[in-house]
Amino acid sequence: MTAETAGRLDSRSDGTRVPLLAIFAPTAALFVAFMGLPLLAMFWRAANNEQLADNITSDFVLDAMRLSAITSTIALLITLVFGTPLAYLLARGSFPGKIFVDLLVDLPIVLPPTVAGVALLVAFGRRGVLGPELDVIGVELAFTTTAVVLAQTFVSAPYYIRTVKAGFESVDVQYEGVAATLGASPLRIFWRIVLPLAWPSVFAGAILCWARALSELGATLIFAGNFQGRTQTMPLAILGVFDAGRTVDLAIALSVILVIAAAVLLLILRLFARSSNAGF
Amino acid sequence: MLSVDFEKRVGNFHLRPKFEADDEMVVLLGPSGSGKSLTLRAIAGLLTPDRGRIEVPDGVVFDASTRVNLPPQSRNVGYVVQNLALFPHLSVAANIGFALSRWPSAQRQQRIAELLDLLSLTGLESRLPNAISGGQQQRVALGRALAARPRVLLLDEPFTALDAPVRNALRREVARLRRQLGLLALFVTHDLQEAYALADRIAVYDQGEVLQFGSRQEVFGQPKNVRVAQLLDARNIFEGTVIAKTEAFTEVETPWFRARARAEGDLPPNSRAALTIRPEHVILLRPGRPHSELLDTVLDVELEEELATGNNHRLYLRVLRDGQPTDCVIEADLSAHPFQVMGVASEKRWQVALTLDQAVAIPVV
Numbered sequence: 001m002t003a004e005t006a007g008r009l010d011s012r013s014d015g016t017r018v019p020l021l022a023i024f025a026p027t028a029a030l031f032v033a034f035m036g037l038p039l040l041a042m043f044w045r046a047a048n049n050e051q052l053a054d055n056i057t058s059d060f061v062l063d064a065m066r067l068s069a070i071t072s073t074i075a076l077l078i079t080l081v082f083g084t085p086l087a088y089l090l091a092r093g094s095f096p097g098k099i100f101v102d103l104l105v106d107l108p109i110v111l112p113p114t115v116a117g118v119a120l121l122v123a124f125g126r127r128g129v130l131g132p133e134l135d136v137i138g139v140e141l142a143f144t145t146t147a148v149v150l151a152q153t154f155v156s157a158p159y160y161i162r163t164v165k166a167g168f169e170s171v172d173v174q175y176e177g178v179a180a181t182l183g184a185s186p187l188r189i190f191w192r193i194v195l196p197l198a199w200p201s202v203f204a205g206a207i208l209c210w211a212r213a214l215s216e217l218g219a220t221l222i223f224a225g226n227f228q229g230r231t232q233t234m235p236l237a238i239l240g241v242f243d244a245g246r247t248v249d250l251a252i253a254l255s256v257i258l259v260i261a262a263a264v265l266l267l268i269l270r271l272f273a274r275s276s277n278a279g280f
Numbered sequence: 281m282l283s284v285d286f287e288k289r290v291g292n293f294h295l296r297p298k299f300e301a302d303d304e305m306v307v308l309l310g311p312s313g314s315g316k317s318l319t320l321r322a323i324a325g326l327l328t329p330d331r332g333r334i335e336v337p338d339g340v341v342f343d344a345s346t347r348v349n350l351p352p353q354s355r356n357v358g359y360v361v362q363n364l365a366l367f368p369h370l371s372v373a374a375n376i377g378f379a380l381s382r383w384p385s386a387q388r389q390q391r392i393a394e395l396l397d398l399l400s401l402t403g404l405e406s407r408l409p410n411a412i413s414g415g416q417q418q419r420v421a422l423g424r425a426l427a428a429r430p431r432v433l434l435l436d437e438p439f440t441a442l443d444a445p446v447r448n449a450l451r452r453e454v455a456r457l458r459r460q461l462g463l464l465a466l467f468v469t470h471d472l473q474e475a476y477a478l479a480d481r482i483a484v485y486d487q488g489e490v491l492q493f494g495s496r497q498e499v500f501g502q503p504k505n506v507r508v509a510q511l512l513d514a515r516n517i518f519e520g521t522v523i524a525k526t527e528a529f530t531e532v533e534t535p536w537f538r539a540r541a542r543a544e545g546d547l548p549p550n551s552r553a554a555l556t557i558r559p560e561h562v563i564l565l566r567p568g569r570p571h572s573e574l575l576d577t578v579l580d581v582e583l584e585e586e587l588a589t590g591n592n593h594r595l596y597l598r599v600l601r602d603g604q605p606t607d608c609v610i611e612a613d614l615s616a617h618p619f620q621v622m623g624v625a626s627e628k629r630w631q632v633a634l635t636l637d638q639a640v641a642i643p644v645v
Contacts, residue, residue: 182379
């Protein structure tokens with residue numbers, strides 16, 4: 001290593017010398033390789049597979065993609081409609097039992113998704129707590145596409161609610177008071193002031209929520225099962241490949257698509273965070 | 281008319297302001313945390329009192345006994361908060377027009393143009409608030425509060441973040457606007473100069489209570505008690521005892537001198553009292569020069585220090601008793617011209633006259 005490159009490595013772009021950078025570089029490089037190699041290997045296998053196009057356009061993969069797109073989008077919409085008011089209440093309100101609601105909302109983030117699946121099944125399954133009532137009105141949830149949406153919503157909504165709650169908290173409450181003295185109704189204050197000012201958080205929360213819904217596996221598997229075209233989203237389809245003894249190339253095709261989708265979402269998030277930081 | 285008389289407990293703090301005002305500039309003056317801003321919030325409808333009554337020119341907005349409590353939207357009160365809270369994502373024009381959403385578009389545009397003109401903001405209408413100067417932001421906040429033609433304007437320390445020249449210009453502008461629009465304005469500040477410059481009437485706040493409410497001359501000239509005098513940063517407060525009381529004057533004995541004064545409030549003989557006189561009212565005399573007003577108090581003093589402040593000189597004069605210096609210092613303000621003509625700096629021995637007109641005896645509480 002020449003003195004010149006060494007100098008570049010242990011200094012920041014503003015010229016500040018940071019000697020630790022050079023010391024930590026080797027272990028960091030090793031770890032980046034560990035994270036990157038599996039993904040690279042997968043892409044390499046996919047690129048060298050002549051049947052890649054056929055695999056991607058197979059009914060098995062297309063069904064899973066279509067189902068994933070539809071269910072994750074509906075889960076996101078449900079979260080937007082019901083999660084936004086809840087996030088506002090948690091940010092601004094004070095009501096009895098608030099800490100418990102707060103805890104409840106955060107819980108799915110730390111629970112294994114399979115636990116969420118069991119809980120959903122016990123509540124809404126045919127032999128679940130609400131099973132008989134749902135049966136009377138002719139609703140059967142478990143092992144349907146609706147169950148997929150419910151499982152995804154249950155597991156992914158907390159990411160949205162947490163992010164948006166923090167966003168609402170960062171909006172100075174003075175704005176709302178002043179807007180009220182200017183004659184604005186509470187809903188107009190929300191639409192015209194609070195929501196636009198919390199918009200970066202709403203956007204980030206929605207992306208996180210959508211990405212989490214897209215990758216949801218455990219809760220869906222238990223509550224909705226793994227039926228192609230009905231409950232078999234992309235992560236479940238990957239599992240299905242191995243269960244049914246299909247060619248592993250199908251799993252690779254699905255995985256590559258999911259990696260690209262996730263990377264694009266993360267990139268959008270980063271770019272958006274940068275542009276909204278540069279704003280007001 | 282505005283009438284405020286309510287109580288509110290927030291934790292240990294007991295807010296209980298009481299005053300009435302007409303179309304004038306009322307300054308709420310007091311240390312921070314004395315309840316001035318909370319009073320404005322209560323008038324605006326953003327804080328609900330525990331009991332009492334608030335009336336603005338448009339009618340009663342809060343009355344605990346009849347359970348009236350209008351929401352902020354219906355009070356027709358313009359409110360400018362301390363950090364302005366301009367909506368950062370809305371243009372200057374959209375901020376100013378925010379209260380006019382239900383007006384027909386043409387009228388709304390006309391009103392916005394009118395306010396831009398009134399506040400010298402024309403040309404900035406499409407800018408965002410963070411792209412204009414601090415003084416301009418203040419004017420946008422004023423315009424936004426005035427847009428729907430409120431009868432009352434509440435201003436919460438609006439100029440604290442600004443440089444002195446901008447602050448002075450804006451003070452004049454607020455005073456002009458208020459007269460021009462015939463508004464009743466409540467102006468919160470802890471800045472004495474600002475209070476003096478702006479106020480028609482002053483409410484002196486301390487620990488949630490209005491200690492004194494009156495015209496600027498009354499409050500500054502005759503602070504009701506020692507606490508008010510302290511809050512008004514009055515110099516020359518000398519505590520002592522009333523030793524005589526006649527029709528014409530009340531005589532107070534302090535540890536350093538005796539002086540005849542006008543009494544403010546009930547001051548029977550032997551009661552504790554403080555003698556106060558504002559530095560600009562202390563008259564400097566050449567020693568031995570006869571002073572014609574016999575009831576005035578004339579004291580021997582020694583010039584100890586002199587501070588030039590712009591066109592003024594503040595003199596620190598040590599009171600002498602039997603020719604000996606005491607631990608009592610009287611402050612006197614003298615403008616530059618007499619300071620030079622009298623040759624104040626070149627002499628040490630002087631006399632001061634505390635005139636009966638200006639020396640005020642106030643109760644010690």
